[in-house]
Amino acid sequence: MVIRKFAAIDIGSNAIRLLINNVIEQKDRPTLFKKSELVRVPVRLGEDAFLRGAISDISLKRLIKTMQSFDLLMQVYGVEKYMACATSALRDAKNGREIIERIQQESNIKIEIIDGKREAEIITSTDLKDVIKTDRLYLYVDVGGGSTEFTIFDKGAPVLSRSFEIGTVRILNNLVTETVWDDIKSWIISHIGQDRQLEIIGSGGNINKLHKMSGRKIGQPLSYIWLNAQYHFLNSMDYEDRIAELGLNQDRADVIIPATKIFLNAAKWSRAKKIHVPKIGLADGMIKTLYYQEA
Structure with missing residues (x-):
């Protein structure tokens, strides 16, 4: 048996989530995916993006601190690979690209802004x-x-x-x-x-x-x-x-x-x-x- 750890960061319009999974590989058996940790932080980026068209400095600071803490948690848990996706709020924000570049500089977390079609594809890949x-x-x-x-x-x-x-x-x-x-x-x-x-x-x-x-x-x-x-x-x-x-x-x-x-x-x-x-x-x-x- 081999137990590996993978993580997902979902940067939504109402909250940001970190999911850490144990991925259990066994010979001649299906791979098992077991939730190890789920952290949810209520940073409501949507109000900035949808009402003002851009992410504010206050929200950016909270977002950076959240990503820094997620980076530390993934290190502590021994996560070998992660995927970070941002959806509607950062898609709509005119400074969305600047935000993800700043986050990568400050927290070392690389974020992909995905469109609605890609979001649906990922969601339907669930078991x-x-x-x-x-x-x-x-x-x-x-x-x-x-x-x-x-x-x-x-x-x-x-x-x-x-x-x-x-x-x-x-x-x-x-x-x-x-x-x-x-x-x-x-x-x-x-x-x-x-x-x-x-x-x-x-x-x-x-x-x-x-x-x-x-x-x-x-x-x-x-x-x-x-x-x-x-x-x-x-x-x-x-x-x-x-x-x-x-x-x-x-x-x-x-x-x-x-x-x-x-x-x-x-x-x-x-x-x-x-x-x-x-x-x-x-x-x-x-x-x-x-x-x-x-x-």
Whole structure:
């Protein structure tokens, strides 16, 4: 048995994550990927990028300190390879390229800014065999702060993906028009058809939190009915009460409502009654991508 350590850094619009995985190689057995550590830092880059068009000096300082700490953690854990990807916020920021150059100088972390298509490709490289059945149609929905990736799975394989500029931070700041919602609705309806039963696979920190709040066991899907009731319940509470009474983090208590709205609309337009929550996403896909690139 050989145990190797790989890491993924996901620089999103609402938060930054470091995922460290143990990759267990055994002779004549499938390679196993086990989460060793997950660190999440609430640096909301999206508000800078989407409202002001550039990352501010204050956010840059926090970002550099975060990357420096991630570099140290990877050294302590003995990570042999890492992959760092920035998504919607740094894609949109006019100083995005300058930011990643500065980070590399200050922290030695090399970052790749990926577009929506590449983001969807990485996400769908995750291991979904325990969720996806080959006789069903699925819509994979990954909700981020700045963008949402939709992927249709048929016969167990991804057949079509689309990234839309809609996310929790954009919605909170009133940056999403009805036209975007209409485009998503049209895309889903035109590619799903009317005669196929479909289920949703949800990805992202908000749907993971909703699943935990539901009290359901791992592997047990959420229902559309429960999600709709939970949306109205959360929407009826003040921001402060969501923190004090529900125990939500400050940077989760606001974005969880627009995230729920995206999932609800996706389910309504696709006529899905179940939302599976395997708790895997971009960072997991980055680990798999990194590992199999060298295989």
